[in-house]
Amino acid sequence: MPSIAATRRRFLGGLVTVGVAGLSLPALPRLAAGQDLPLTPACDDGDEVTIAQTEGPYFTPDSPERAMLREEGMAGTPIMLSGFVLTRSCRPIPRALVELWHANDAGEYDNAGYRLRGHQFTDADGRYRFETIVPGLYPGRTRHFHVKFQAPGEPVLTTQLYFPDEPGNERDRIFDAALLLETDLRPPMTGRYDAVLDVA
Numbered sequence: 001m002p003s004i005a006a007t008r009r010r011f012l013g014g015l016v017t018v019g020v021a022g023l024s025l026p027a028l029p030r031l032a033a034g035q036d037l038p039l040t041p042a043c044d045d046g047d048e049v050t051i052a053q054t055e056g057p058y059f060t061p062d063s064p065e066r067a068m069l070r071e072e073g074m075a076g077t078p079i080m081l082s083g084f085v086l087t088r089s090c091r092p093i094p095r096a097l098v099e100l101w102h103a104n105d106a107g108e109y110d111n112a113g114y115r116l117r118g119h120q121f122t123d124a125d126g127r128y129r130f131e132t133i134v135p136g137l138y139p140g141r142t143r144h145f146h147v148k149f150q151a152p153g154e155p156v157l158t159t160q161l162y163f164p165d166e167p168g169n170e171r172d173r174i175f176d177a178a179l180l181l182e183t184d185l186r187p188p189m190t191g192r193y194d195a196v197l198d199v200a
């Protein structure tokens with residue numbers, strides 16, 4: 001009997017194959033780990049503001065400030081999650097808070113400590129970047145990250161980010177296609193989401 005973690009890994013392996021075979025990947029510049037994002041965010045003046053979604057039951061305040069959430073020996077597919085935090089008019093927001101928390105490869109949250117939890121602030125160009133793993137699945141939800149974005153002195157936006165071509169998306173009652181990551185499945189896998197906050 002394979003472990004749940006092994007099953008998840010096999011499932012994700014299948015997902016990768018389907019995504020590549022279907023040529024459904026967005027045509028994005030490749031962003032290898034450690035490589036900077038392109039200087040210009042891919043957005044237009046008047047872009048839709050990022051929608052809010054429920055925080056869910058597993059948020060823990062006071063997470064450590066860090067970009068590296070992946071730990072030595074941790075099961076799961078490595079992924080670099082990155083993007084810009086932008087104003088409504090597409091201006092990058094420096095020093096914006098970006099908080100990330102998510103399930104491990106087996107679909108479990110660390111509710112006792114801070115594993116796979118962290119926050120950081122965007123750089124002078126409004127960019128953020130986390131090194132983590134692809135979240136595992138747990139009953140009742142499709143694959144997702146939980147995130148909070150906050151421009152300095154502005155309200156917190158809480159939402160979730162999703163994976164393209166994920167079979168569970170259609171069945172998930174919270175899922176919204178506006179919150180899909182742009183992913184590149186070639187290792188090291190990357191996911192990009194540019195958040196647009198309701199600030200001038």
Ligand SMILES: [Fe+2]
Pocket residue numbers: 056058103141144146
């Ligand atoms: Fe969740």
